[in-house]
Amino acid sequence: MNTAQLINDNLTRLSPTLQSEVLDFIEYLLFKNKRFSKVEQPSQESLLSLNLAMRGMEDEKTPLYMVEDLREKF
Numbered sequence: 001m002n003t004a005q006l007i008n009d010n011l012t013r014l015s016p017t018l019q020s021e022v023l024d025f026i027e028y029l030l031f032k033n034k035r036f037s038k039v040e041q042p043s044q045e046s047l048l049s050l051n052l053a054m055r056g057m058e059d060e061k062t063p064l065y066m067v068e069d070l071r072e073k074f
Contacts, residue, residue: 001009011019 011022014022
């Protein structure tokens with residue numbers, strides 16, 4: 001039995017009030033999924049811009065910092 005069938009089987013055992021709450025929760029999850037799917041995908045232009053900006057940085061020598069170099073210690 002797949003997940004959708006299990007949800008449906010359990011849903012039919014709930015009162016109409018609780019079924020309404022389940023529907024509200026499903027709509028919330030769909031909204032949240034739609035909102036986050038838009039945010040997580042960077043555009044091709046921004047990826048190209050980032051790649052061009054970072055080009056050649058892998059060859060740069062970076063200084064090593066020690067804990068003693070920090071002004072504040074956490």
